[in-house]
Amino acid sequence: MIFERVGRRRPVELVVPGSSLAEVVAPYAAAVGPASVTLASGPDELVGRYDGDAAWLEVTSGGRTTRHRSRRYARVDGAREVGLALTGTHATVLTRGPGPWIARGRVDLRDRIDTRSSAWLARLETDAPVAGRFGQLGLRDVRLVSGVADRVVLSATSAGPGFFDTAHTSLWELDPATLAVTHLSDLFFRRPDRAGAYGDHAVHVLRTSGGDGDGWLVATSTWGDFDPRAPRVGVTLARTTADLLSGVHLLDTEPLPLPVDGLRSVGVWDPHLVRVDDGWLVGFVSATRFFRFHPALAGGPSLDRLSLLGAASDLTQTEGTTLAMLDGQWRVLASDGRARRYPVFDLSMAPAGELRAPYPSNIPWPTLVPDGDRWLLVGFNGRRSGGNLAGYGTHGDLVFARSVPED
Numbered sequence: 001m002i003f004e005r006v007g008r009r010r011p012v013e014l015v016v017p018g019s020s021l022a023e024v025v026a027p028y029a030a031a032v033g034p035a036s037v038t039l040a041s042g043p044d045e046l047v048g049r050y051d052g053d054a055a056w057l058e059v060t061s062g063g064r065t066t067r068h069r070s071r072r073y074a075r076v077d078g079a080r081e082v083g084l085a086l087t088g089t090h091a092t093v094l095t096r097g098p099g100p101w102i103a104r105g106r107v108d109l110r111d112r113i114d115t116r117s118s119a120w121l122a123r124l125e126t127d128a129p130v131a132g133r134f135g136q137l138g139l140r141d142v143r144l145v146s147g148v149a150d151r152v153v154l155s156a157t158s159a160g161p162g163f164f165d166t167a168h169t170s171l172w173e174l175d176p177a178t179l180a181v182t183h184l185s186d187l188f189f190r191r192p193d194r195a196g197a198y199g200d201h202a203v204h205v206l207r208t209s210g211g212d213g214d215g216w217l218v219a220t221s222t223w224g225d226f227d228p229r230a231p232r233v234g235v236t237l238a239r240t241t242a243d244l245l246s247g248v249h250l251l252d253t254e255p256l257p258l259p260v261d262g263l264r265s266v267g268v269w270d271p272h273l274v275r276v277d278d279g280w281l282v283g284f285v286s287a288t289r290f291f292r293f294h295p296a297l298a299g300g301p302s303l304d305r306l307s308l309l310g311a312a313s314d315l316t317q318t319e320g321t322t323l324a325m326l327d328g329q330w331r332v333l334a335s336d337g338r339a340r341r342y343p344v345f346d347l348s349m350a351p352a353g354e355l356r357a358p359y360p361s362n363i364p365w366p367t368l369v370p371d372g373d374r375w376l377l378v379g380f381n382g383r384r385s386g387g388n389l390a391g392y393g394t395h396g397d398l399v400f401a402r403s404v405p406e407d
Contacts, residue, residue, distance in 0.1 A: 001326075003357035003377050003401035007179045010397045012137055012385060014083045014094065014101055016183065019132030021124045025250040026188035026197035027115035028160075028168050030085040030135070031128035037084045039131070041123040044113050048084035048093035048105075055082065055093050055104035061112045068107045073389040076104060085134055087160035087167075088199055088224065089115050094161065094386065101137070102387035103161045116196025133186060133248060136170065137161060137385040137394045142367050142378050143272070143322065145171065147207030152176055152369055153184065153245065154378065157201040161390040164223040168199030171244060174378070176371050179400050186248045189220055189238060197250055198224030200236070204272045205244065212275065215241040219256060219282075221269035231290040233267040237303065259298050259308040264288050270365075273303070274323045274330070281347070282306060283321035283332055288313075295321040295334040297349055310349030318343070320365030337363035360399045375403040
């Protein structure tokens with residue numbers, strides 16, 4: 001299957017348009033104003049300051065106020081807007097104009113404020129003219145939402161102003177003809193083993209019906225509190241009858257144990273679920289260490305009775321494991337960042353070809369969308385946003401390619 005690149009899109013919004021702080025159910029909020037802006041909850045206060053020459057943060061908690069100014073990135077000339085973002089446990093001050101949103105200062109609040117507390121979030125208020133749910137600096141980990149009729153819906157990771165723990169999950173509607181994307185909703189998660197709300201991401205969303213009940217399954221990677229000093233990532237599963245195609249949702253989850261027998265696995269992520277006649281297939285990624293990882297496939301009569309069917313354990317930078325029906329057969333697609341290609345496997349994880357498509361930077365997932373008698377490949381790249389302080393994790397652009405006839 002051969003593809004040609006046809007376009008790119010990158011929706012950037014610090015505040016989800018039309019949202020408010022009353023909708024914030026997880027620590028992903030933002031405020032924008034012409035000068036200094038504040039987010040406060042009871043006696044706790046986060047302030048993004050700008051004096052016309054530089055921008056910095058002030059944090060008040062426990063009766064103590066601290067000032068956080070970057071020596072390298074604080075100075076800015078002629079900013080027209082100031083933004084304050086709360087993403088996970090991180091507060092970031094950004095400025096816009098001239099040019100796009102740029103992070104000028106950031107502080108980790110984890111040892112001072114429990115930003116994941118529902119009671120703390122419920123008291124959030126601001127003095128800014130625009131405030132609400134945090135939007136995104138970029139989109140990555142794009143995947144087709146399964147089981148939605150008559151429209152194309154994608155799940156994505158909404159990039160925050162920093163590493164993985166500043167991102168969260170969002171849903172978008174795609175117009176395959178124009179490549180326009182429209183934001184539909186944001187998803188957040190409660191963990192079965194700890195309190196609070198998390199911006200877990202790298203997900204698969206599946207509409208269910210019949211014997212599986214009318215509702216949704218959301219399989220999620222627990223990147224929302226990733227700590228490089230003590231890395232740990234697993235997969236959880238949420239079940240809900242709520243309308244996930246609009247608004248904001250905080251979903252309860254349970255563990256989704258994935259079989260890793262013989263894989264020396266230290267973490268799993270990127271789940272993809274498919275209901276088949278005799279049960280389930282689940283694609284995922286297994287890591288032998290951080291960050292050395294490869295695609296794997298499990299199957300079983302139910303999601304709590306899965307066995308390992310195979311793994312491409314010779315690969316070391318390959319993720320985005322995705323199941324697709326190609327020529328009447330289930331195939332496993334993946335994205336090999338080292339070889340810059342999209343390998344295809346059979347259900348034993350033996351090689352079965354590849355998608356011949358332009359390969360952007362980073363490790364774009366191989367998401368195939370039916371497009372008449374052709375396919376639309378939806379990926380992403382590693383282009384960052386938000387400046388040097390925000391750094392890795394702020395990617396990327398959506399990158400589109402269409403299949404073309406083979407000679």
